[in-house]
Amino acid sequence: MTDVSVHDQAIRWFVALRDESADEGQWLAFQGWLEADADHPRAYDAVERMWLDLDEAEAAPDVVAPSPSPRRARPSGRPSVTRRLVPAFAIAASLVLAAGLWLNLSGRPQTFVTTDATRVVVLDDGSSVHLNRHSRMSVRMTDDQRMVTLDEGEAAFDVVHRPDRPFVVRSGEQSVRVLGTAFDVLSHKGRYRVAVQRGAVAVDAGAGHDDTRLRAGQSIERVGLAPPVLSTISPDAATSWTQGTLIYRNASLSTVADDLSRYLDKPVIVGDPAKRVMFTGVLQVGDEATMARQLEDLLPIRVSRSSTEVRLTARGEG
Numbered sequence: 031m032t033d034v035s036v037h038d039q040a041i042r043w044f045v046a047l048r049d050e051s052a053d054e055g056q057w058l059a060f061q062g063w064l065e066a067d068a069d070h071p072r073a074y075d076a077v078e079r080m081w082l083d084l085d086e087a088e089a090a091p092d093v094v095a096p097s098p099s100p101r102r103a104r105p106s107g108r109p110s111v112t113r114r115l116v117p118a119f120a121i122a123a124s125l126v127l128a129a130g131l132w133l134n135l136s137g138r139p140q141t142f143v144t145t146d147a148t149r150v151v152v153l154d155d156g157s158s159v160h161l162n163r164h165s166r167m168s169v170r171m172t173d174d175q176r177m178v179t180l181d182e183g184e185a186a187f188d189v190v191h192r193p194d195r196p197f198v199v200r201s202g203e204q205s206v207r208v209l210g211t212a213f214d215v216l217s218h219k220g221r222y223r224v225a226v227q228r229g230a231v232a233v234d235a236g237a238g239h240d241d242t243r244l245r246a247g248q249s250i251e252r253v254g255l256a257p258p259v260l261s262t263i264s265p266d267a268a269t270s271w272t273q274g275t276l277i278y279r280n281a282s283l284s285t286v287a288d289d290l291s292r293y294l295d296k297p298v299i300v301g302d303p304a305k306r307v308m309f310t311g312v313l314q315v316g317d318e319a320t321m322a323r324q325l326e327d328l329l330p331i332r333v334s335r336s337s338t339e340v341r342l343t344a345r346g347e348g
Contacts, residue, residue: 039063040073139170144183146295148272157197160186160272164292183292184216186269189229203236204252213244214268221288225249225268233258276313283307283331287342294318294340301343304331 043060046052064070142151144161151159154171161167165183169176176197178187189197191210199206201217211229216222224233226244233242233250235258242250242258247265252258267277276289286309287298293315313324318340322333325342334341 036067036069036073037076040070040077043074044077139168139179141166141168155192155195156190158188160188160269162186162271162292164295180215180217182217184214184218184271186212186214186227186272188212205234205236207232207234212269214271218288218292220254221251222253223249223251225263227265227268270312271315274315276315278309278311278313281309283309283329283342286313286325290321290340294321296339298340298342301341303344304342307331307344 043063046056047060064074142149142159142161143166144163146163148163149161151161151169153159153169153176155176157176159167159169159178162184165185166181167183167185168179168181170179171177174195176189176192176195178185178197178199180199180201185199187197187199187208189208189210189212197208197210199208199215201215201222204217204222206213206215206224208229208231211231212227213229213231214223214225214227216224222235224231224244226246226248228246230243230245233244235242235250235252237255239258242260244250244260247263249261249263249268250258251261261279263279264277267279270277276286278286283304283306284300287300291298307329309329311328313321313328315321316324318335322335322340325331326333330345332343332345334343
């Protein structure tokens, strides 16, 4: 259960152990999970309490509360099923909904992680976040502020207008403050970029730089300690990756390679002569072979692939 929050893990165990097919191996694995971290028993207790609260609130005649926590009385074999059980998907859906509302309203942070797939997260205010691959963010919602921390990766935001409740996205020392808009934030290996599709945002690029106000069709990018660079873009380009396309306008091949490395799960290295190549166009997100073929068709470069890296070189180089 890697790359999953402790609370999500607890929900999965809760659902799995209420399936009549759960066997001794699953119970032993569950016991090991409980003992692996002090937070695990607390998380499981919280899930169990939420389910009991839901059960009492619904008061449905054909829905019964689950048996006591299995870590208190783990049977030696398959647990007996003496009452009608709610389908697993219904339990999971109810718990996820209840957990989300409880965490948001309590102001406790939620963490969301993606690996090789994207994910859409809908917040309690109706705002949505589309997390790109290999990204990690935490969300903390309070009565007077909506705070998101993007630790790594990329996220496209569509924010509901709430003047009394500002929406702030932090990444390292940089931050974006909005009231209601659609925009994209990238934070990857020292590269930070904000691009606006709709509305306006105020960007604090850190390192003593003045705040920059961006409107739809504008972006600002900072690499390392270099000064931030303001650019004009197509508004649709800001979040085009959510539709499976990458749109570039006079972008360096190094910038393209940085993006591709997140999709191909391996480093994409650019040879020195090829670093001078600039690209304006559209790439369709696909598998490694498909994206390599697009690059060779659109640019004067050669793509060499191995199990550990992808290398982009100028044609005739070497």
